[in-house]
Amino acid sequence: MRRSLRLGAGSGFWGDALDPAVELLERGALDFLSMDYLAELTMALLQRQRLKDPEAGYIPDLPAHLSVLLPIARARGTRIVCNGGGANPRAAGERIRELARELGLAGLRIGVVEGDDVMDRLDDLIAAGTDLTNLDTGDTNFSAIRNRVVAANVYTDSSGIVEALAQGADVVIAGRVSDNALYVGPAMHAFGWRYGASDTDRIAAAITVGHVVECAAATTGGMSSRFDEMPNMGRVGFPIVELDADGTAVITKLDHTGGRVDRFTVKEHLVYEIGDPNRYLMPDGVADFTRVHLEEIGPDRVRLTDMGGGPRPETLKLVVGYEDGWIGEGMMFFPWPDALGRAEKAKQTLGERFERLKLKADAVQFDLVGINMLHGPASPMPDYEPAEIGLRVAVHTASRQEAEKVRRACAQLWIMGPGGTSFGTPMKPRPVYGVWPTLVPQSVVTQRVSILEA
Amino acid sequence: MPLLRDFAYVRSGDKGDVVSVGVIARRPQDYPVLLASLTPERVKALFGDWVQGAVEIYPMDNIEAVVVIMRGALGGGATRTLRLDQTGKAMGNGLLRLEAVMPSGGSEAA
Known part of the structure; x- marks a missing residue:
């Protein structure tokens, strides 16, 4: 059994830079490179793509990314674990097999992890009396959105990833596993950890370090409150976790890369997007962030000890994405002198235009850019x-046609509005996907693993 | 009047309609100021109708930080909010506008 592991964070979101992942593979001596591509909204977008084309629905950038990464990973003996399968891990796996053959990577093993998608089983769940109460709002009336649902995915644990790695996968392509499982899975596989009392604290340690690095540059100086002190952020290094079998870890990054890893940058990400820090709930377990001890042990090296927590919860988070109307939006900017006065008058004029166009809106928001838009x-x-001052308006409507009226009204102010106004390119209406989070019993999900060989 | 910005840094983000703000003491000795300054009442009063739900405060003594959870604070959540700051990244910095409260009845209390 392994004593320690080196895990790299290769992607923090769909749209992240590829060059830091390449650097990590080339110089990181990594056992695993984990790549997160999914956010709450992403599954709804990908599911829509799959509806239009049954071969689509995975992260469109995945083939381009893996065509660069796979040859290096194979040469260095690093395995890649990602959730880029999105709404169609099977199609992603098939595409990557073709790609591996084109690249001459014969024998490459692609592990496909499915089972998070419960779209086809929603009605069975409802018929079986499953409580789908909205976690955020307490709303119990799921039937109000039922016929507008476009995606239903359970944030699954790392057992599918562990199974794929046990079957010798060189690259694992999962769907909506928890971001965190991309790190916990390799650890459980390599160290032979099992759910249950003796490994609970060690699994919680993997959950903790997974949380700290899963947004990649966000723990090496990206998004930092002390960004002005962070060196060369344009060529930032993504983080590396050195995780030991005893459940202690070091967060670091490569030499000669930008950014920084210190006690502060690790703190910044430990507190990021969490709920109660005493109970950070993941499908693999519960981590207690209030007991972690951080220590700087060298340049760009922070040791994490005293990590632990509790056993995994009996429920899993199901996120249902549904069509939820449209947003129409516009912006315009006013120069000195009397910029604020012009903005106020333009706001009033837009209100009159909305009336004349008989705009039917559920909600209208005006912001003064430069004054109160952000706080x-x-x-x-x-x-x-x-x-200078900007005026921003955003309107929620039931239909695209209504949202179009916002664009039209804003454009009409080109001549009907205050002198000196500067307009950018008008913004197109955008569809809104609502998110309905709920909890379901673990038994709802059975993950399936298959290996495709190039 | 000193503001919380003189004592703390923040990082914030979203989870559904919740805005989660990590407030980190600039220096270990600033941590008591964070504890004294961040109360649910003061946070709700600062953001007015932008925070519709409850505010919860979780101290983290181990890293001299406080996690502030604001419910119903994102105009319906990142995917449907009408705000430009869809994920509350900017909103967290707004907390630094709070007047700093010195612990144990100090002279700077707001």
Whole structure:
């Protein structure tokens, strides 16, 4: 059994840079490279693509990324674990097999992990009396959205990834596993950990370090409050976890890359997007972030000890994405002198246009850009005359046609509005996908693993 | 009047309609100021109708940080909010506008 592992964070979101992942593979001496591509909204977007084309629905960038990464990974003996399968891990796996053959990577083993998609079983769940109460709002009326549902995916644990690795996968392509499982899975596989009392704290340690690095550059200086101190962020290094079988770890990054790993950057990500820090709930277990001890042990090296937590919860998070109307949006900018006065008058004029166009809106929001767009009611009014001010309007409507009226009304202010106004390119209406989070029993999900060989 | 910005850094993000803000003491000795300054009442008063639900405060003594959870705070959540700051990344910084409260009845209490 392994004593320690080197795991790299190769992607923090769909759209992340590829060059830091390449550097990690080339120089990181990694056992595993984990790549997260999915956010709450992503599954709904990918499911829509799959409806249009049954061979689509995975992260469109995945083939391009893996065509660069796989040859290096094979040469270095690093295995790649990703959730880029999105809404169609099977099609992604088939595409990557073709790609591996084109690249001459004969014998490459692609592990496909499925089972998170419960779209076809929603009605069975409802018929069986499963409680689908909305976790956020407490709303119990799921039937109100039932006929608008476009995606239903359970955040699954790492058991599918573990199984794929046990079957010798060189690259694992999963769907909506938890982001965190991309790190916990390799650890459980390599160290032979099992759910249950003796490994609970060690699994919680893997959950903790997975959380710390899963947004890649976000723990090496990206998004930092001290960004001004972070060196060469344009060529930032993504983080590496050195995880030991005893459940202690070091977070680090490669030499000669930008950014920084220190006690502060690790703290910044430990507190990021969490709920109660005493109970960070993941499908693989519960981590207690309030007991972690951080220690700087060298340049760009932070040791994490005293990690632990509790056993995995009996329920899993199911996120249902549904069509939820449209948003129409517009922006315009006003120069000194009297920029604020012009903005206020333009706002009033837009309100009149909305009336004339008989706009049917569920909600209308106006923001003064440069004044209160980002902090809302917490923003003080300026005690000086601003050099420029923007006006932003955003409107939620039931239909695309209604949302189009917002674009039209904003464009009409080109001549009907205040002098000196500057408009950018008008914004197209965008469809809205609502997210309905709920909890389901673990037994709802059975993960399936298959190996495709190139 | 000193503001929380003189004592803390923040990182914030979203989970559904919840905005989660990690507030980190600039120096270990600033941590008591965070504990004294961040109460559900003060946070709700600061953001007004932008925070519709409850506010919860979780201290993290081990890293001199406080996690502030604001429910019903994102205009319906990242995917349907009408705000430009869809994930509450900017909103967290707004907390730094709070007037700092010195612990144990100090002179700077708001």
